[in-house]
Amino acid sequence: MKPLWSAWTRWLDREVDPRPLALVRIALPLCVLADLARLAQLGLLWDVFTPYAEGGLNRIESPHAVVWEWFGPNGPWVAFSTTVLCMALIMIGRWMRPAIVVGVLAYAQLGHVFPPGDRAIDRLIRTALLILLFSGADGAFAWGRKRLASVPAWPEHFLRLFLVLVYTSAGIAKLIQQPEWFSLTADPPLLRILIDPMASTLDPDFWAQFPVLFRVLGIATILLEVSSILLLTRWGPLWAIGGVLMHLGIWASMSLGMFSPGMLALYPVVLAPVLGRTLFRPAPSRRLG
């Protein structure tokens, strides 16, 4: 038992270049900030974060929206300002840990205030930020800090495990609920998803002429999702090329806001071995850190 325990602690002691984790630390809050900025640009902040009784959009109340009790009608604005401030701090790498705790709590409150607009990607970003809380993600590209030579590797593995769970769940759910994903004759489900005008930007009349294309892409999507366990192996970067292509395809064909950029924000840890050999070589000067 002792050799096993020693091997386990040695594995946990392994260290990696902090830059892939730092890129995730920068990209995730950037997505949140860009998303909230877009909401402000459209002039929708008031409509989204005001109760229905006072002229807002949402009638679905979450019992966990405690900001109303704590700060009254200003609650959502306190949550909004706190989220923006904390995301900015996480991004620049200052007071990262307290900023993640407070920022995730405030961001969660924004979700409770307006549940219809709080989607899977918001939950994914919050979960990923909570994983970063225990990482050395502020060991590089952090304002006023020198870059560390290395940080513990386990948060990188944890983020990869999280991605595996997300993709595998998505793949299995598709197969359980809709066997037509593997049918060679039925109407391809991917075609239905990608020509639904409410979520997609593709012209239904034009693209419906190519069912075979969507059948092949649909099968490729399922195979990619259920094979995501490869992310935990040395084949991870290779798998990630498929993942990147899938998310770029979704980004180009659907109007899902920050879904694709939010998912891609986690990819630096998947592509860490490739980044280590290419982008991060030769080692940058200290000024970068």
Next chain:
Amino acid sequence: MKTLRATLVPLAAFALIWLAMPGASFVPKGYLSTPQARAAHQQRWGEPWTSLNVSAGILQRIREPIIAPIRGIQPVFRVAQSWHLYRDGPRPIRRMEVWVDTALVYRTGDPEYDWREGVFRNRRIRPMAESLVVRKKARNRLGIGRLIVQLATQDFPDASRVEIRSVWARRGKTPAVHHSMTATGPDWALEDSP
């Protein structure tokens, strides 16, 4: 510190896997828990499917009591999610239309009628527009309806009537109005179609 980390990291990984176990949300709590249900499954599907499904049911009954207390913490961070993402798309082609008096100003996905498209396409508003189009009595229809009327009266100050239509069509067929809401000035109260 090393021992603590070596204990806590696998515990956290176990909690993550246990909470987000792929496919678990499709297994009902009492799935194949009675001999009768197992026998019926065995007769229909045989092996190894029956053993696999019985195991999934047993695993779910072990899993549920363990995740119950962890689930209590999830709303604080609002991280609970099934991760099903997109499983299927709708068979009919459904769109939202906004008519101001007798003029069509917005139709989902139509570049010719793109009034305030950025608003209706925004990822936080789109789910509300979608449920308005799918369900006649969508719970949030009055909220988004009120926003549409407010924006329309702002952009078309001479308007006297705003209609929000849910238009459905089978692929390649002529679309028809499935349901609608109308607001008429000066009070602009929204009314559902009969």
